[in-house]
Amino acid sequence: MENGKFGKYGGMFVSEVLIHALLELDEAFKKIYPTDEFQKEFHELLKDYGGRPTPLYYAKNFSKLVGFKVYLKREDLLCGGSHKLNNALGQALLAKKMGKKRLITETAAGQHGLATVMAGNICGLKTEIFMGIKDIERQALNVKKMELLGAKIKPIKTGAGVLKDAVSETLREWAACSRTTHYLMGSTVGPHPFPTIVATFQSVIGNEIKKQIFEKEGRLPNAIVCCGSGGSNALGAFKPFINEHGVRLYFVEGGGENLNAENSAAAFQIGSPCVLHGSIMQAIQDKWGQIKPSKTRAAGLNYPGRGPEISYLCEIGRVKACYAFDHEVFNAVKFICKTEGLIPALETAHAVAFVLNHPEEFHSDDIVIINFSGRGDKDIETILRFFYGFN
Amino acid sequence: MDLINEKFLELRDRKEGAHIAHIYYGDPNEEFSIKLVEILVKNGVDMIEFGIPFSDPIADGPIFQASCERALNAGITPIKCINGIKKLKDLKIPIIVTTYFNIPYVIGFEKFLEMIKETGAEGILIPDLPLEEAEPYLKMIREKDLHLILQVAPTTSNERLKRILMNASGFIYLISLEGVTGSKLRINPSILKLIKDIKAQSTIPIIVGFGISKKEHAEIIIANGADGIAIGSAYARIYSKDLKNPYRKLFEIAKLAREIKIGCINGYRKRL
Numbered sequence: 001m002e003n004g005k006f007g008k009y010g011g012m013f014v015s016e017v018l019i020h021a022l023l024e025l026d027e028a029f030k031k032i033y034p035t036d037e038f039q040k041e042f043h044e045l046l047k048d049y050g051g052r053p054t055p056l057y058y059a060k061n062f063s064k065l066v067g068f069k070v071y072l073k074r075e076d077l078l079c080g081g082s083h084k085l086n087n088a089l090g091q092a093l094l095a096k097k098m099g100k101k102r103l104i105t106e107t108a109a110g111q112h113g114l115a116t117v118m119a120g121n122i123c124g125l126k127t128e129i130f131m132g133i134k135d136i137e138r139q140a141l142n143v144k145k146m147e148l149l150g151a152k153i154k155p156i157k158t159g160a161g162v163l164k165d166a167v168s169e170t171l172r173e174w175a176a177c178s179r180t181t182h183y184l185m186g187s188t189v190g191p192h193p194f195p196t197i198v199a200t201f202q203s204v205i206g207n208e209i210k211k212q213i214f215e216k217e218g219r220l221p222n223a224i225v226c227c228g229s230g231g232s233n234a235l236g237a238f239k240p241f242i243n244e245h246g247v248r249l250y251f252v253e254g255g256g257e258n259l260n261a262e263n264s265a266a267a268f269q270i271g272s273p274c275v276l277h278g279s280i281m282q283a284i285q286d287k288w289g290q291i292k293p294s295k296t297r298a299a300g301l302n303y304p305g306r307g308p309e310i311s312y313l314c315e316i317g318r319v320k321a322c323y324a325f326d327h328e329v330f331n332a333v334k335f336i337c338k339t340e341g342l343i344p345a346l347e348t349a350h351a352v353a354f355v356l357n358h359p360e361e362f363h364s365d366d367i368v369i370i371n372f373s374g375r376g377d378k379d380i381e382t383i384l385r386f387f388y389g390f391n
Numbered sequence: 392m393d394l395i396n397e398k399f400l401e402l403r404d405r406k407e408g409a410h411i412a413h414i415y416y417g418d419p420n421e422e423f424s425i426k427l428v429e430i431l432v433k434n435g436v437d438m439i440e441f442g443i444p445f446s447d448p449i450a451d452g453p454i455f456q457a458s459c460e461r462a463l464n465a466g467i468t469p470i471k472c473i474n475g476i477k478k479l480k481d482l483k484i485p486i487i488v489t490t491y492f493n494i495p496y497v498i499g500f501e502k503f504l505e506m507i508k509e510t511g512a513e514g515i516l517i518p519d520l521p522l523e524e525a526e527p528y529l530k531m532i533r534e535k536d537l538h539l540i541l542q543v544a545p546t547t548s549n550e551r552l553k554r555i556l557m558n559a560s561g562f563i564y565l566i567s568l569e570g571v572t573g574s575k576l577r578i579n580p581s582i583l584k585l586i587k588d589i590k591a592q593s594t595i596p597i598i599v600g601f602g603i604s605k606k607e608h609a610e611i612i613i614a615n616g617a618d619g620i621a622i623g624s625a626y627a628r629i630y631s632k633d634l635k636n637p638y639r640k641l642f643e644i645a646k647l648a649r650e651i652k653i654g655c656i657n658g659y660r661k662r663l
């Protein structure tokens with residue numbers, strides 16, 4: 001078995017029951033992904049169904065106000081409203097070719113669940129989505145969309161009823177049905193080979209950025225800023241730039257209200273190496289190794305663990321681990337609405353907030369790219385409630 | 392000789408299959424867990440799988456998840472568990488410590504092993520530590536004179552089975568079903584074949600677990616060549632129905648334990 005380690009992070013820490021499914025997936029991915037047939041099908045879907053390439057938009061008003069050039073990589077324009085479709089299409093196609101009949105997954109913001117049922121429908125696979133009851137409540141719009149598209153939603157009541165609990169439950173379900181069902185992991189987390197597969201499918205983002213910025217500016221950017229929890233939109237954008245040492249990479253996690261363990265999701269600030277959901281990663285836990293529930297207003301960042309690869313890249317200093325607090329995030333939403341007429345997802349607004357609040361990180365001749373990972377329709381109620389106290 | 396081997400030899404002389412009970416310590420409190428183990432041992436349990444609760448037990452079904460959650464909410468810690476094991480010394484039965492890998496990982500694996508050794512426990516079982524991830528620790532575990540109980544499942548390939556058996560120690564834990572603890576068990580030919588496959592390659596005792604809840608399960612499994620069964624959720628299910636006063640359920644638990652043991656004995660004798 002290849003162990004899928006990134007430094008001390010990663011691995012395959014699952015029950016023996018699931019090992020065969022992971023080995024099977026690893027082998028299928030290595031065999032099927034490089035074939036011309038798969039590449040052709042995948043890229044056609046990304047283009048004609050997903051709407052790729054997504055634009056790299058020069059945010060002029062934003063740039064003027066911060067005093068350096070800011071580009072937005074418009075993953076909010078990808079069909080479904082976030083970057084999640086890149087990975088969902090890739091894995092659904094793979095699952096289909098592996099002969100699987102059904103997809104299961106978990107979702108928090110609902111973006112990944114939505115992308116999964118879209119991809120499932122295209123590939124003719126049934127879809128079941130595990131979602132914490134708290135997330136079902138706060139991401140109601142996406143729940144309705146998923147149901148309309150035919151997904152079965154399984155409400156998860158265990159724990160705090162959030163993403164961590166939904167991931168545990170999906171892993172348990174998978175143990176019972178892995179011969180016929182693919183677990184379409186939503187981020188660069190979980191046991192090997194998931195972190196590698198998800199990062200590979202998402203790296204279409206970074207590959208496009210590289211091409212587009214050369215077309216527009218004739219050079220590499222100085223910095224790329226991404227929000228994240230598991231790390232899929234960030235790794236997708238970062239991957240082609242890891243060896244470009246002149247490009248600074250910023251990963252912005254959910255600071256929550258403050259950096260108390262009870263109020264935050266900033267695992268790089270308050271977490272430590274941990275074995276969670278099948279791999280070693282940076283996660284928020286108590287001194288005995290019990291995982292703590294994370295907290296942030298952005299459902300999609302509300303996971304106590306950072307995936308193994310992003311954990312490693314932050315540890316070696318290639319990526320800078322940053323965070324934004326909830327109030328900064330809401331103000332960033334307002335800012336980007338006003339300057340560029342775009343409503344960002346609360347997750348995405350973390351990256352915007354970081355750029356706004358950390359002028360010390362940037363120079364006047366910098367070109368900075370923000371991965372605009374998703375749009376904010378799903379968060380309208382939460383945003384209005386924050387500013388006006390009603391909905 | 393170690394207590395696990397001794398126990399299997401003793402059971403062979405008595406012509407009985409082994410009855411292993413899995414509990415999560417501290418659910419709903421430490422006092423009850425100690426009493427529970429005493430009652431189990433008095434009523435036909437031969438070894439204890441002593442669970443250290445973990446916040447995200449991904450190999451466990453709803454009953455044991457709730458068990459972990461209650462124990463953690465009541466303030467259980469790995470250190471309290473370690474001290475709990477020491478309280479069971481007088482029962483003189485083999486104890487295997489079961490927990491998820493993050494617990495020893497955070498304490499430090501070697502330190503964890505030393506703590507386990509000091510309690511007098513015989514071994515450890517870590518459901519999310521498959522052979523490949525366990526490999527760096529095998530030597531350390533052996534040097535501390537502890538068993539690492541490895542698991543095999545209906546999904547394990549023949550090639551892996553061979554490698555797992557080569558590294559197995561104490562006994563091999565055969566997961567009876569594709570799923571989690573406490574699932575509904577239907578004994579099917581593939582399990583019985585797996586038992587045969589293991590016996591054809593190794594003399595290590597075979598314990599079958601996951602979903603065992605009645606005498607008949609134990610009887611069929613052992614009659615078909617397994618050396619014993621592990622049962623857990625079925626006991627926790629009983630006392631979780633009366634958490635205000637779980638002691639009231641000990642009578643019912645004792646009754647089930649005796650029945651399971653009868654299944655273990657009948658199964659073994661059918662084999663002869």
Ligand SMILES: Cc1ncc(COP(=O)(O)O)c(C=O)c1O
Pocket residue numbers: 082083108109110111112186187188227228229230231232233234299300301345347348373374375
């Ligand atoms: C719009 C958006 N951005 C970011 C994320 C965070 O996920 P990841 O860290 O995998 O990019 C999510 C997750 O739901 C999301 O919906």
